[in-house]
Amino acid sequence: AQSVSQHNHHVILSEAASLELGCNYSYGGTVNLFWYVQYPGQHLQLLLKYFSGDPLVKGIKGFEAEFIKSKFSFNLRKPSVQWSDTAEYFCAVNANSGNTPLVFGKGTRLSVIA
């Protein structure tokens, strides 16, 4: 079975600081990887996803994530955060083969202060 670890429970950054949120997964086979975001008072929504190909994927709002297979990691990055990036971020994984639903990490709460 797959599992996902997100290293940071709560991250506090000043505006314009760079962001990196860690995500590691546990699964021996090929995986699909996702980052979802939950802005305050809004629905969870997809930020970006990786299925295959270029391991560096770009999502909405200037976010990107890099899949490093050897490290079982899919860290989320943004060069310069804004106050509006304040949200909870969830990494998720599922097996590339077969019909298996997503497994989510515990989430990282990002607070961006002015």
Add this chain to the structure above:
Amino acid sequence: DGGITQSPKYLFRKEGQNVTLSCEQNLNHDAMYWYRQDPGQGLRLIYYSQIVNDFQKGDIAEGYSVSREKKESFPLTVTSAQKNPTAFYLCASSKGISATNEKLFFGSGTQLSVL
């Protein structure tokens, strides 16, 4: 306006009572899911359904039941056997459960509390 509708937004349960959370989607999606969100625990899968009249247990199915009689509806019943039901419940759907269709669309959630 397509999407997923969850109701009610807030729900209170008395001891020994079963309660049902509603989830309706008009996206014509085949797959539907119920997740439970607790602070610091992320989203944990309760049940999911890939097709009408079929559903599978997720990681924390004990104390819950579901039905999928219609494609657009996937109600979740929290039974009296669920000893710690206070949580935020999220319903989601996707075109299918295979890898390339795994973009989930989420509802706005139901906050269940025990009186």
